[in-house]
Amino acid sequence: MSQLESLREAARVSPDNIPLQMLFGEACLNEFAADEAMGAFQQVLKLNPSHPEARIGLARALHHTGRTSEAVVRLEALVAERPELSAAWLHLSRFLMAEGLRDQAKACYEKSLALPGGLPDPALEQELYLRGGTEKPSDSKGLGRVTSEGWEAPIATEERGFSGSPMGADGFDGIEQPDLNFDDIGGMEPVKEEIRMKIIYPLKNPDLFRAYGKKAGGGVLLYGPPGCGKTLISRATAGEIEANFLSIGIHQILDLYIGESEKNLHKLFELARDNAPAILFFDEVDALAADRRDLRKSAGRTLINQFLAEMDGNVASNDGLLILGATNAPWHIDPAFRRPGRFDRILFVPPPDEEAREAIITILAKGKPVSQLDARSLAQKTRNFSGADLKAIFDTAVERSLAQAMKQGQVVPITQRDLLDVAKSIRSSTQAWFESAKNYALYSNQGGFYNDVLAFLGIKK
Ligand SMILES: Nc1ncnc2c1ncn2[C@@H]1O[C@H](COP(=O)(O)OP(=O)(O)O)[C@@H](O)[C@H]1O
Numbered sequence: 001m002s003q004l005e006s007l008r009e010a011a012r013v014s015p016d017n018i019p020l021q022m023l024f025g026e027a028c029l030n031e032f033a034a035d036e037a038m039g040a041f042q043q044v045l046k047l048n049p050s051h052p053e054a055r056i057g058l059a060r061a062l063h064h065t066g067r068t069s070e071a072v073v074r075l076e077a078l079v080a081e082r083p084e085l086s087a088a089w090l091h092l093s094r095f096l097m098a099e100g101l102r103d104q105a106k107a108c109y110e111k112s113l114a115l116p117g118g119l120p121d122p123a124l125e126q127e128l129y130l131r132g133g134t135e136k137p138s139d140s141k142g143l144g145r146v147t148s149e150g151w152e153a154p155i156a157t158e159e160r161g162f163s164g165s166p167m168g169a170d171g172f173d174g175i176e177q178p179d180l181n182f183d184d185i186g187g188m189e190p191v192k193e194e195i196r197m198k199i200i201y202p203l204k205n206p207d208l209f210r211a212y213g214k215k216a217g218g219g220v221l222l223y224g225p226p227g228c229g230k231t232l233i234s235r236a237t238a239g240e241i242e243a244n245f246l247s248i249g250i251h252q253i254l255d256l257y258i259g260e261s262e263k264n265l266h267k268l269f270e271l272a273r274d275n276a277p278a279i280l281f282f283d284e285v286d287a288l289a290a291d292r293r294d295l296r297k298s299a300g301r302t303l304i305n306q307f308l309a310e311m312d313g314n315v316a317s318n319d320g321l322l323i324l325g326a327t328n329a330p331w332h333i334d335p336a337f338r339r340p341g342r343f344d345r346i347l348f349v350p351p352p353d354e355e356a357r358e359a360i361i362t363i364l365a366k367g368k369p370v371s372q373l374d375a376r377s378l379a380q381k382t383r384n385f386s387g388a389d390l391k392a393i394f395d396t397a398v399e400r401s402l403a404q405a406m407k408q409g410q411v412v413p414i415t416q417r418d419l420l421d422v423a424k425s426i427r428s429s430t431q432a433w434f435e436s437a438k439n440y441a442l443y444s445n446q447g448g449f450y451n452d453v454l455a456f457l458g459i460k461k
Pocket residue numbers: 184185186187188225226227228229230231232233326352360363386387388389391
C-alpha cells in the first residue's frame with residue numbers, strides 16, 4: 001500500500017481521530033487529490049469548527065479545485081479572528097497573488113514573515129517582487145551564493161551573509177571548526193556509537209573498512225522531536241574528528257532565481273570537497289522534499305536530482321566528505337534519499353531519558369552560579385523534557401537571578417529551588433511531535449522505518 005492508501009484506510013476506520021484526519025488531508029493535498037482533502041478537513045471542522053490548520057487546509061483544497069476566491073474569503077475570515085497565524089497570512093498571500101491582487105498579496109506576505117514561525121517562500125517572493133514587479137530585483141533580499149571563497153551575498157547588496165535577508169539569520173555561516181565534542185553532549189550514547197561506527201572509524205581506518213568489503217561514505221540522517229540534540233551532535237561530530245563543518249538550511253539553497261538553486265547546491269558540495277575532511281550538514285532536509293510537490297514542483301524536482309547526483313558522487317568524488325542531515329519531519333522526505341549510498345543510516349534521536357537529562361543538566365549548569373545543584377532530582381522532575389526545554393529552564397533562571405543581581409549589585413546564586421520553580425512553568429515540547437509521529441508509525445510504517453519510534457512509545461509492532 002502506498003502511504004496515501006494506508007492513510008486513507010486509517011482515516012476511514014478512525015473518523016474521529018483529528019491528527020490522523022489532518023495527516024490524511026495533507027497527504028491528499030500533496031497528491032493533488034483536492035476533493036478528498038476537502039472531505040478530510042471538513043471532517044475535522046465538524047469535530048472542531050475552529051481548528052485553524054483545518055481551515056487553512058480547506059482553503060488550500062478549494063484553491064486546488066479552482067475556487068480561489070472562496071479560499072480568499074475563508075482565509076480573510078480566519079486572519080481576522082486569528083491574526084497571529086503566519087501560515088494563514090502566507091496562504092492568503094498566495095491566493096491573492098493567484099487572483100492577480102499583487103499589492104494585497106504583498107501586504108499579507110510581509111505580515112506572515114513578521115510573525116513568529118513565519119517562513120519565507122522564495123517562489124512566491126519571486127512572483128510578488130520580481131516578475132513585472134515595481135521594485136528592482138536588487139531590493140528583494142536575495143539569498144547569496146557559494147563561491148570558492150565562501151558564501152557571498154548577492155552582488156547588489158555587497159554585504160556578506162544573510163543579515164538583510166528574509167531567510168533569517170540561520171543561513172550558511174561559512175566554514176567552521178566546532179570546538180565542542182561528544183563530551184559536551186549529555187546522553188545520546190546510541191547515536192554517538194552509530195556515528196562512530198558510520199563516520200568516525202571509517203575515516204580513521206579506511207583500509208580496515210575496505211578489507212571487509214565495506215565502503216565508507218553515504219550519509220546519516222537524524223530524525224526526532226525538536227530540541228533533542230540533532231544539530232548539536234552534528235557539530236560535535238565535526239569537533240570530535242577535527243573536520244571542517246559546513247551547515248546549511250535547505251531554505252538557504254532555494255534561490256529566488258530558478259535554476260540558481262542547483263548551482264548553489266553544487267558550489268556548496270564543491271566547497272566542502274575542497275575543504276575535506278569536512279562534514280556537510282543539511283539541517284531541515286525535509287524542506288527539500290516538501291517543496292517538491294508545492295507550487296515550485298518542477299523546479300524542486302531538478303534540485304532533488306542535483307542533490308542525489310552530488311550525494312552519489314556522480315558529479316565528483318566525495319572522498320573525505322561526510323554528509324549528515326537532520327529533520328523533525330522525516331515523513332516528508334523523498335524515499336529516493338534513503339537508498340544505499342545516500343542517507344542509508346537513519347537514526348532516531350529520542351528525548352533524553354532520566355540519566356541523559358541528569359547529564360545535560362550538569363553540562364548546562366557549568367559556568368553558571370548555581371548553588372547546591374541536585375541534577376538527579378531535577379532530572380526526575382522533568383520527564384519528557386527535551387534538551388532545549390532543559391536549556392530553557394536554565395536560561396529563565398539565569399535571567400531572573402541576573403535581574404536580582406543588578407538590583408543588589410552582587411551575584412545572586414541560582415538555587416535548586418529556583419530551577420524547580422522555573423521547571424514547573426515550562427511545558428515539555430516533545431509530546432506534540434509524538435502525536436504526529438505515532439500516526440505515521442502506526443499507519444505508514446513502510447519497511448519498519450518508524451520501529452524505533454514505536455519501541456520508544458512502548459507499542460508492539
Ligand atoms: N544531549 C544534549 N546535551 C546537551 N545539550 C543539549 C542536548 N540536547 C539538546 N541540548 C540543548 O538544546 C539545544 C537545542 O538542541 P538542538 O541540537 O538544536 O536540537 P534539534 O536540532 O534536535 O532540534 C542545544 O543547543 C543545547 O543547548
